[in-house]
Amino acid sequence: MSGKIQAIRGMHDILPEQSPYWRQLENTIIGVIKQYDYREIRLPIVEKTELFQRSIGEYTDIVSKEMYSFTDRNDESLTLRPEGTAGCVRAGMEHGLLYNQMQKLWYIGPMFRHERPQKGRQRQFHQIGIEAFGMAGPDIDAEMILICARIFKVLHLNDVQLELNTLGTPEARRAYRDILVDYFNDHLDKLDDDSRNRLETNPLRILDNKNPAMRDLIESAPSLLEYIDSDSVEHFEQLKSLLDDGGISYTINPHLVRGLDYYCRTVFEWTTDQLGAQGAVCAGGRFDGLVELFGGKPTPAIGCAMGLERLVELVILQDKLTDEPPHACMIMAEGLPVRHGLKLAETLRDKLPDLRLMTLSGGGSFKSQFKRADKSGALVALVIGDDELENQTIGIKTLRDKEPQFSLPVGELSDWLKKTLAAELNLS
Ligand code: ATP
Ligand code: MG
Secondary structure, eight states, X not given: OOSOOOOOTTOOOOOTTTHHHHHHHHHHHHHHHHHTTOEEOOOOSEEEHHHHHHHHOTTSHIIIIIOXXXXXXXXXXXXXXXXXXXXXXXXXXXXXXXXTOOEEEEEEEEEEOOOOOBTTBOSEEEEEEEEEESOOSHHHHHHHHHHHHHHHHHTTOOOOEEEEEEOOOHHHHHHHHHHHHHHHHTTGGXXXXXXXXXXXXXXXXXXXXXXXXXXXXXXXXXXXXXXXXXXXXXXXXXXXHHXXXXXXOOEEOTTXXXXXXXXXXXXXXXXXXXXXXXXXXXXXXXXXXXXXXXXXXXXXXXXXXXXXXXHHHHHHHTTOSOOOOOSEEEEEOTTSOHHHHHHHHHHHHHHOTTOOEEEOTTOOOHXXXXXXXXXXXXXXXXXXXXXXXXXXXXXXXESSSOOOOEEEEGXXXXXXXXXXXXXXXXXX
């Protein structure tokens, strides 16, 4: 075999130019989640295929056509996780975290779905998810939505809208399902191929169809809200009033059904029109039946997951995060013992833990090192030449103005950096 090996279609490298945005985004989101005292759970990326078949449901897009499943060396069918909830429930049950308890958890990591790659849609993508177990009331539904709202607020994303719906209990949904099937059967000639397939397997998903030719038919379909059980209606009313109290605006979207079988009652999605067709940045809902489906005691639960690729794109688009260039760059004359520069750099890192200090390893002429320092975006160059070495001083050249280079005794360097970079080093 010859030729270059390339990454798998739909699975992207996140390069150093992008990764600072990712790190800042992740830290910001996790910071908000911690304000609500949710705790991290770290889960395997590979699970038994059956876990997803049973929880997500056979007739969903994910299980029917998007999973990365393979047989391992023991002839066991395994799957790269397409989402985080199934694994979270599996782990929670396996370790006794769910039985008669309340748990508030979060996770982060890559998910895998064999979809058609396009803008905002990858085959490996990343989510941060939050899940709450053991709480049945609408207050936890509201909390989940408030967490999302706060995340978008601290990210300064004002163009993210909340859509809300209730699916009622599974029983209510089954009754509605029959009515919906009758309705679409009466209009078979107007259904596109995709919807015709879904009519047999997952008719509620037809409501989710984005094909403009189907819009009128879907608009006129009987509404799920009319068939919802009264307890679920009450739950929904209370949630809405909690959101009103919290100053959260939303629109009710009766066609928001979500792809996964396990949802009941509250479902929601946060969308933006800034990202083109893939505008959903976060989605979630209640899944009270899932723990029981896995053989546990009935356990109310609710969760949501946000797509990090889409959020990164959004914050970059809106210029809300900044790149992280080095603060300082150490330049050393050719031929001097490198040990001297390395030692000084380590001392500075001891004294100033927030300092991003780049050493120009590999040397080269002063001129080429200055060029690299300038290009790096660093604010100051710390220069060690023959004179500096001999006199125990350090040359300082600020790179973002025209001030001439000057020198300081080495012992005063860290204080000078502290003073000069106070704002950048969080020392103010
Ligand atoms: P979509 O309607 O965009 O296919 P979904 O309903 O399949 O989304 P969920 O399974 O609820 O998505 O996942 C939650 C979030 O994860 C989505 O709102 C989206 O931001 C993100 N997401 C889902 N699939 C992908 C993907 N293939 N590539 C990038 N992000 C994704
Ligand atoms: Mg999808």
